[in-house]
Amino acid sequence: MGSRDEAQPSVAQDPFAAAAQPLLLPPAADLVDPSASSPPSPDEDSYPPISYHHGRRPIRDLPALLLFLLLSLATFALGIAAVARRNPAASHASSFVYDRSTSSCVLPSSNSFSSSSSSTFLKDLIWTLVVTLLLAGPIALAVLWLLRHYAKQVVYASIPFFIVIPSFLNVYWFVACAVGHDCRHAFPLAYRIIVLVFVFLLIGIFLWIIVANLHRIELTIQIVRVAATALANNIGLLAVLPLLGIGLLAYFSPIIVFLVFSTWNGRVVPREVEGTSKEYYKCVWKQESWVPAYFAIAIITMIWSAATLMEAKVYVISGTVAQWYFNKEESRPTKSIRSSLRNAFGPSFGTVCFSGMTVGVVRVVRAIVDSGKQDEGARGFINLILKCCANFVLAAIDFVNKFTIIFAAITGEGYCSAATMTYELLRRNLLSAVFVETVSTRILIGIIFVLSAFYAIAVCAILRGISALGMEMYFVAAFAWLLLIVVLGYFVHVLDNVIDTIYVCYAIDRDKGEVCKQVVHEVYVLLPVSRNHGSSVNRSSVIP
Structure with missing residues (x-):
């Protein structure tokens, strides 16, 4: 290893080298060759070596699994009962009229026909x-x-269009609004100018963000x-993951049917209309008292199931990519997706359900917080502060959950154990979980926006040539x-x-002083490291 000056050339001498430098480059003395051995610290002795668990995995987080299964069975059982006890009169309850002779609601004989x-x-x-x-697939x-x-x-070809396309639109x-007669009269010129300037202001802010992050583009690439x-x-994975989404739709279909038929559980009853000069009744549909409770159970089941499937997808992606990463042979690992699916919906399904429950609760609480009304004055200001704090806590929980399920997919640990071990893994190796390159996500989103x-x-252009549509053509293009x-x-x-999975795998490599994928170490060694810990912990990064 050379000196610090040799390891970090001056930006003035080589302006293109700055883009390849890490955002928080660790000292050169701390970057050692993997062949060099260092005595483990006392804290490291208490942690077993971490690696991908290929063998049979034990069942984890059984209470979460049982609770999820119980809730699902209750939803289906009550749904089947709702279908069996449905009242066909619900479909035409508005057609019932009050019969004074029998003091009840009856259905007159009438037929209606509508077509579209x-x-x-x-x-x-x-x-x-x-x-x-x-x-879309191709x-x-x-x-x-x-x-x-x-x-x-x-990336470099797309960046200019991040500004050009919004400006053109x-x-x-x-x-177009100035030329169009209806738009010109419905939207005054002053308002149009205000909107035009405001959008250009937003585009300018976005341009400033791009310029401020240009030094990170090379690393992001x-x-x-x-x-x-x-x-x-x-x-x-690109074929299996959509199939899981189709499976979720198949799972939701009967629940939606049950919800519809549960509203048919009730009867048509007469109700006196108040405020009239004489006694007058109208017929209304009255649901049974258990229907709202079933709606609550079914909606909770659907939210939990959707969140669980999303976490199962992350689990399958993480398990599959981890097997590829830790495979030191030239050939690809066989049946990696199948084993990840088997683990996700087998012994680790309780962990996936636990993670899905966490995500579901965070989403629901965030929706409640965002939809909460604020009062005027000081109370409104206090509510705003509480809302910001709540969003910060929820974002932190969501962020920790992401790395937890990745670690669980690699090691087969339970949810709480995976969360603790992930934190300790990153802490021991001075890696920051506030990872990276949110820039990479923004650039990818920008690329698909341009495409x-x-x-x-x-x-x-095609619709203009082959279709008789007028202005509706723009709505069709917008939907496409x-x-x-x-x-x-x-x-x-x-x-x-x-x-994110490769990042955790790289952290495991650092922890063991190994190099499973050389090309990954060449890139990920440039990522920021955490400086919140002392220098007593050895950093075993790799400079290839």
């Missing part, structure tokens, strides 16, 4: 969305290939390239843009999970 016709707009919209959905694979082989070119709507390589070596915008422009950006956004979410 499809429009050109609906036909073109459906076909456009179907074609977009079919093309587009995602093309983006993955480009990020793996030409990440630098893609801002000017376009202003001119390397991180994205490594993650794309890992995902390309486990390309089956989706170009796709929407192409849709507009939204659908494509949702699909590609899910692809970015998978890539983000791959980045």
Whole structure:
């Protein structure tokens, strides 16, 4: 190892070297070769070596699993009872009239018929969305290939469009509204100018953020390239994960049916209308008292199930990528996705349910906090402070949960044990869990935004040539843009999970002084390290 001056060349001498430097570069004396051995500290002796658990895993977090199964069984059992006890009169309760002779509500004999016709707009919209959905998969694979082989070119080619496209759309709507008669009269010129200036102000803020983070672009490109390589070596994930989403929809379908039929449990009863000069009754539908309670149980089950499936996807991604990372052979590990699925929905399903419960509670509490009304004056200010504190705590819990489920997928530990061991792992190696490169996520989102915008422009051009749509053409293109950006956004979410998983795997490598993937160490060694701890803990980073 050379001196600090030799290890860190001056930015003035080499301006391009700054982009490759870590944000908080550890001292050169602390970066040692993996072959060099250092005596373990007393704190490190109490922790067993961490590695991927390939063997049979014990069942973890059984109480969370049993609670989830009990809630699901209750939802289905009560739902089946609701279907069996439904009252067909609920579908036409508004047609009942009060019969004074019997003092009850009766259904008069009447028939009604209604029909609807499809429009050109609906036909073109459906076909456009179907074609977009079919093309979304190949587009995602093309983006993955480009990020793996030409990440630098893609990133630098996309950055200008982060500004150009919003600016073009801002000017376009202003001119189109000025030309259009209805828009010009409905939207006065002063308001149009205010909106135009405000949007340009937001674009200027975004431009400032890009310029302020230019020094991190090179490191971000390397991180994205490594993650794309890992995902390309486990390309089956892009086929398996959507199937899990389809499975969730299949699981939700009967619950939705049960919820609909549960509202049919009741009867039509007469109710006296107050405020009339003489006695007058109308017929209303009265639900049974247990229906609201069933709605609460079913909604809790659906929220927990959706959160659990999302955590199961993270578990499968983490387990699969970890097997690829720790595989020191040239060939890919076989049946890695299958083993991850077996662990996620087998012995570790209780841990996944525990994590899903945590995520579900955080989402519900955050929704309650965000929808809370604020009073005026001092009380409103206090509520605002409490709201900010609550959001900070919820974000911290959500963040810790993300790394916990990744660690559980690698080691097979229970939820609480995985949370503790993850913190200790990062602390011992002076790694900051406030990881990285939120810049990488923003750049990826920007890239899919640009691609989706170009796709929407192409849709507009095609519809203009082959369709008779007028202004509705823009709405069809907007829906196509939204659908494509949702699909590609899910692809970015998978890539983000791959980045976080590799980060934890890299931390495990540092902890053991090993190098399982040399290319990963070449990039991740440049990431920030935590300086919240003393120098007594040895840092065994690797400089290849």
